[in-house]
Amino acid sequence: xxxxxxPAILLTLLLTVLLGLAYPLAMTGLAGTLFPRQAHGSLIEKxxxxxxxxxxxxxxxxxxxxxSRPSATTGADPADSTKTVPSPYNAANSMGSxxxxxxxxxxxxxxxxxxxxxxxxxxxxxxVPVDLVTASGSGLDPHISPxxxxxxxxxxxxxxxxxxxDLRALVAAHTExxxxxxxxxxxxxxxKLNLALDERRPLAK
Amino acid sequence: MNAAGILQIVIFFAVLTxxxxxxxxxxxxxFTGERTWFDPVLKxxxxxxxxxxxxxxxxxxxxxxxxFSCLVFSVAGLLLIYAVMRLQAWLPLNPAEMSxxxxxxxxxxxxxxxxNTNWQNYGGESTMAYxxxxxxxxxxxxxxxxxxMAVLVALVRGFARxxxxxxxxxxxxxxxxxxxxxxxxxxxxxxALVWQGMPQxxxxxxxxxxxxxxxxxxxxxxxxxxxxxxxxxxxGGGFFNANSSHPFENPTALSNLIEIAGEVLISAGLVFxxxxxxxxxxxxxxxxxxxxxxxxxxxxxxxWAEAGGNPQLQAMGVDxxxxxxxxxxxxxxxxxxxxxxxxxxxxxxxTGTSTGAVNAMHDSFMPLGGMVPMxxxxxxxxxxxxxxxxxxxxxxxxxVTVFIAGLMVGRxxxxxxxxxxxxxxxxxxxxxxxxxxxxxxxxxxxMVLPVGLSSIAAPGPHGLSEVLYAYSSATGNNGSAFAGLxxxxxxxxxxxxxxxxxxxxxxxxxxxxxxxxxAAKKIVxxxxxxxxxxxxxxxxxxxxxxxxxGGLTFFPVLALGPIVEHFALGAGTLF
Numbered sequence: 001x002x003x004x005x006x007p008a009i010l011l012t013l014l015l016t017v018l019l020g021l022a023y024p025l026a027m028t029g030l031a032g033t034l035f036p037r038q039a040h041g042s043l044i045e046k047x048x049x050x051x052x053x054x055x056x057x058x059x060x061x062x063x064x065x066x067x068s069r070p071s072a073t074t075g076a077d078p079a080d081s082t083k084t085v086p087s088p089y090n091a092a093n094s095m096g097s098x099x100x101x102x103x104x105x106x107x108x109x110x111x112x113x114x115x116x117x118x119x120x121x122x123x124x125x126x127x128v129p130v131d132l133v134t135a136s137g138s139g140l141d142p143h144i145s146p147x148x149x150x151x152x153x154x155x156x157x158x159x160x161x162x163x164x165x166d167l168r169a170l171v172a173a174h175t176e177x178x179x180x181x182x183x184x185x186x187x188x189x190x191x192k193l194n195l196a197l198d199e200r201r202p203l204a205k
Numbered sequence: 206m207n208a209a210g211i212l213q214i215v216i217f218f219a220v221l222t223x224x225x226x227x228x229x230x231x232x233x234x235x236f237t238g239e240r241t242w243f244d245p246v247l248k249x250x251x252x253x254x255x256x257x258x259x260x261x262x263x264x265x266x267x268x269x270x271x272x273f274s275c276l277v278f279s280v281a282g283l284l285l286i287y288a289v290m291r292l293q294a295w296l297p298l299n300p301a302e303m304s305x306x307x308x309x310x311x312x313x314x315x316x317x318x319x320x321n322t323n324w325q326n327y328g329g330e331s332t333m334a335y336x337x338x339x340x341x342x343x344x345x346x347x348x349x350x351x352x353x354m355a356v357l358v359a360l361v362r363g364f365a366r367x368x369x370x371x372x373x374x375x376x377x378x379x380x381x382x383x384x385x386x387x388x389x390x391x392x393x394x395x396x397a398l399v400w401q402g403m404p405q406x407x408x409x410x411x412x413x414x415x416x417x418x419x420x421x422x423x424x425x426x427x428x429x430x431x432x433x434x435x436x437x438x439x440x441g442g443g444f445f446n447a448n449s450s451h452p453f454e455n456p457t458a459l460s461n462l463i464e465i466a467g468e469v470l471i472s473a474g475l476v477f478x479x480x481x482x483x484x485x486x487x488x489x490x491x492x493x494x495x496x497x498x499x500x501x502x503x504x505x506x507x508x509w510a511e512a513g514g515n516p517q518l519q520a521m522g523v524d525x526x527x528x529x530x531x532x533x534x535x536x537x538x539x540x541x542x543x544x545x546x547x548x549x550x551x552x553x554x555x556t557g558t559s560t561g562a563v564n565a566m567h568d569s570f571m572p573l574g575g576m577v578p579m580x581x582x583x584x585x586x587x588x589x590x591x592x593x594x595x596x597x598x599x600x601x602x603x604x605v606t607v608f609i610a611g612l613m614v615g616r617x618x619x620x621x622x623x624x625x626x627x628x629x630x631x632x633x634x635x636x637x638x639x640x641x642x643x644x645x646x647x648x649x650x651x652m653v654l655p656v657g658l659s660s661i662a663a664p665g666p667h668g669l670s671e672v673l674y675a676y677s678s679a680t681g682n683n684g685s686a687f688a689g690l691x692x693x694x695x696x697x698x699x700x701x702x703x704x705x706x707x708x709x710x711x712x713x714x715x716x717x718x719x720x721x722x723x724a725a726k727k728i729v730x731x732x733x734x735x736x737x738x739x740x741x742x743x744x745x746x747x748x749x750x751x752x753x754x755g756g757l758t759f760f761p762v763l764a765l766g767p768i769v770e771h772f773a774l775g776a777g778t779l780f
Contacts, residue, residue, distance in 0.1 A: 004270060004273055004274050004277060005277050006259055007258045007259050007260045007274075007376055008274065008277040008278040008280075008281045008376075009281050010257060010258035010259060011254070011258045011260070011278065011281075011376060011379075011380070012278065012281040012282050012285055012348075013285075014254060014257055014258055015344060015347065015348060015383070016285060016340055016344050019343060019344045019347045019348075019383070019388070020339045020340035020341075020343055020344040021339065021340070023343070023388070023391070023392075023430060024339045024343055024427045024430040024431070027392070027395045027396075027405055027427070027429065027430040028405050028406060028407060028427055028430070030396065031395065031396065031399040031405035031406075031429060032405070032406065034396065034399070034400075035396075035399045035400055038399050038400065038401070038402045038403065038404070039399055039404060039405045039406055039429075040404065040406050040408060040425075041404045041406070041408070041411060041423060041425055041453070042402055042404075042456075043411060043413075043423075049414060050411060050412065050413040050414065051413055051414060051415065051416060052413040052415060052416075052421060052423070053411070053413070053423055054402075055402055055452040055453060055456050056421075056423055056452060056453070057452075058415045058416065058417075058419075058421060059415070059417070059419065060416070060417060061417065062417060065416065065417065069541070089421065090421075090422075091421055091422060091423040091424060092301075092330055092331065092410060092422040092423070092424045093328060093330065093331050093446065094328070094330065094424075094445050094446045094447035094450075094451045095328070095446055095447055095688075096447065096450065096537075096538040096565075096566035096568075096569065096688070097537065097538065097566070097569065098538065098566050098568040098569060098662065098687070098688045098689035099537060099538075099568075099569050099663075099689075100568065100569070100662075100663035100664070100665075100667035100668075100689065100780075101515050101517075101535065101537070101569060101570070101571050101572065101667075101770075101774065102572065102663075102665060102666075102667055102770050102773060102774045102778075102779055102780055103663055103664055103665070103667065103779065103780060104664070104779040104780060106537075107517045107518075107779055110517075110518060110521070110523075111521055114521050114522070114523060126524065127522050127523060127524035128522065128523050128524060129523075129524050129531050130514065130518065130523050130524060130525045130531070130532070130533060130534070130535075130536045131531070131532060131536045131541050133518070133523055134518075134535075134536040134537040134538075134539075135537060135538065136450070136536075136538070136539065136540050136541070137447055137450030137538045137539055137540055137563070137564065137565045137566045138445075138447035138450045138451040138452060138540065139447065140447070140451060140452055141452070141540050141541055141542075142452055142542075143540070143541040143542050144541060145530060145531040145532055145541055146529075146530040146531070147524070147528075147530045147531035148531070150530070178209070178458065179457060179458045179459050180459075182209065182212060182213065182216065183213060183216075183458035183459060183461070183462060183547075184457065184458025184459075184461065184542050184543055184544060184547060185458075185532045185541060185542060185543070185544035186529055186530060187541045187542050191416070194416055195416070198416065
């Protein structure tokens with residue numbers, strides 16, 4: 001009996017060192033050397049200040065910026081740390097809404113979102129693209145669809161006093177196609193687009 | 206549904222088959238102890254491991270000793286990961302200062318990672334220290350996968366050997382699985398994923414100031430090294446709470462393809478390795494085609510259901526049409542870079558295998574879209590399945606199929622020259638019965654107890670789906686969830702852990718018993734009365750047996766859950 005048990009214990013300990021320390025640490029070293037930007041989270045700095053990550057979405061609420069998708073992430077309630085409150089784009093607590101497609105509450109809140117987005121974008125053309133009224137799986141989706149960017153273009157152009165045609169060109173320049181022309185979907189990185197927008201016409205502060 | 210989406214499904218199958226065939230040939234060499242390319246580097250390490258751990262590689266084990274070693278090795282790992290979680294507050298590499306994990310949650314998680322389930326009642330970035338993710342999760346991802354591969358190899362030896370008393374050495378099979386298969390692939394996949402943008406660091410969480418001036422804390426960590434093995438080992442436990450929908454855990458559509466292909470590659474390769482080890486590759490081709498057909502059907506149904514979108518949103522005037530400028534469909538819980546087709550491929554694959562990673566929130570899928578992953582798990586995850594477990598689960602169905610075919614023609618059933626007698630068929634049926642017993646039994650209990658009902662988030666039939674999904678996932682050792690259900694309660698932590706243990710070890714032990722009993726048998730040469738098991742007739746029969754025997758038990762409860770929800774939603778009824 002003990003002859004069968006001892007190897008199990010020794011192997012567990014040895015593999016813990018090999019696979020739990022040696023392997024991840026070696027990978028950390030190698031990845032940091034080969035792909036230093038990605039390995040540290042694809043961070044973006046502007047004027048020496050950390051503004052976020054190219055892969056992690058941010059919440060935008062003012063009309064001068066393109067808005068990201070709805071986010072269902074939560075954070076600790078500042079008033080009572082045992083409770084959570086909505087905290088969109090909380091990159092330390094990723095989550096989706098997990099809303100049921102047949103729930104009355106979900107359909108009503110989506111209707112409210114549609115109404116709100118229509119009110120915010122009075123000059124938008126066409127119907128509301130679905131990604132603008134649905135929460136992403138992670139709550140941190142960095143992208144919107146080109147259609148969702150197009151939908152917001154008249155509003156941003158007006159708020160920034162940029163001709164709509166110029167803005168449309170800027171969006172087009174920031175639209176990424178499918179990987180190899182096939183995989184995934186075409187998309188616009190909202191943070192990168194908004195950074196370019198600030199570069200183009202800085203906000204008066 | 207559009208051409209681009211269908212093309213992506215075709216590409217996935219092409220990549221999978223192209224990778225699985227050579228990998229299968231290589232794994233057959235590994236498990237029969239033949240020379241491989243890696244021998245010059247790995248052989249000395251392998252010998253050293255045996256020496257340190259007092260393993261005698263030449264000493265073969267009877268199936269009972271093999272099963273005992275497997276159980277002891279699992280328990281040792283379970284205790285270690287439990288201890289690491291309970292002690293993490295006092296251990297190094299904890300920059301986010303996570304406190305000790307609560308006892309019931311730590312127990313559930315330890316069982317979850319030991320059984321290759323990786324059900325998560327916690328959010329990684331808000332609960333686990335980096336050291337816990339490395340010493341606990343990453344290590345268990347390797348060892349639980351290796352355990353599955355070892356059990357399969359023992360079963361295959363049962364077919365390949367004649368009048369033998371032993372089925373191999375559990376420790377040797379596990380060590381070789383890790384050293385020659387899982388670890389080299391994990392290194393490769395880790396680097397590919399980092400290249401695509403996945404973090405791999407021990408940095409503190411980054412604090413950024415957004416363009417609108419808000420604070421954003423961004424979780425970091427040794428993500429890629431864990432995610433690589435999470436997929437290769439069909440484990441599925443996310444580094445982050447949102448799993449592979451998190452842009453750090455699945456940055457691009459290419460990383461998505463690597464992850465999905467990674468989670469089927471070894472399971473599919475093992476089918477071809479099986480063919481080589483029994484010396485009849487036509488048998489492997491038949492099983493591969495049966496599995497691929499069922500996976501393709503699952504993906505197609507899910508894609509169709511999700512691409513159609515939610516009729517209620519359509520009624521509000523929301524644009525759900527898909528095209529080059531918009532993903533369309535049901536985007537609740539899905540990511541723009543991945544879109545609908547990739548979410549459907551991922552959902553069907555992660556549950557056809559026992560991975561359980563998700564790149565979209567299954568709870569928010571349309572009723573029939575969400576039923577696909579649920580059915581995959583109820584059928585025992587034999588659509589390639591978990592590494593090792595998938596194929597040994599499939600072989601159990603094969604045994605039942607040849608038994609039924611034998612009844613029809615009135616001959617003693619045989620498979621690969623081994624006569625299937627009362628003992629094997631009884632053990633196979635036991636493996637199949639575990640699923641409905643555990644899934645329906647626990648779900649029924651949860652649906653009548655207040656502690657079970659109070660965790661349900663969704664009203665109406667979707668609430669039943671959440672509970673049903675949870676026990677299907679736990680019993681199937683899958684780990685994905687209809688995550689609206691609040692699983693981190695004493696009731697669910699305990700009962701789900703029980704379901705995971707039942708689904709793992711009450712399958713492994715009878716499977717090894719079959720292996721032992723087969724190994725002892727003679728091999729009879731095929732005669733004119735032998736039912737051929739490599740043709741399309743057999744493939745059709747096998748699929749029918751899986752669907753009828755595996756699926757029919759669950760039809761009534763599916764009718765009360767996703768099916769009634771589908772028709773209600775179509776008729777405009779909300780809950």
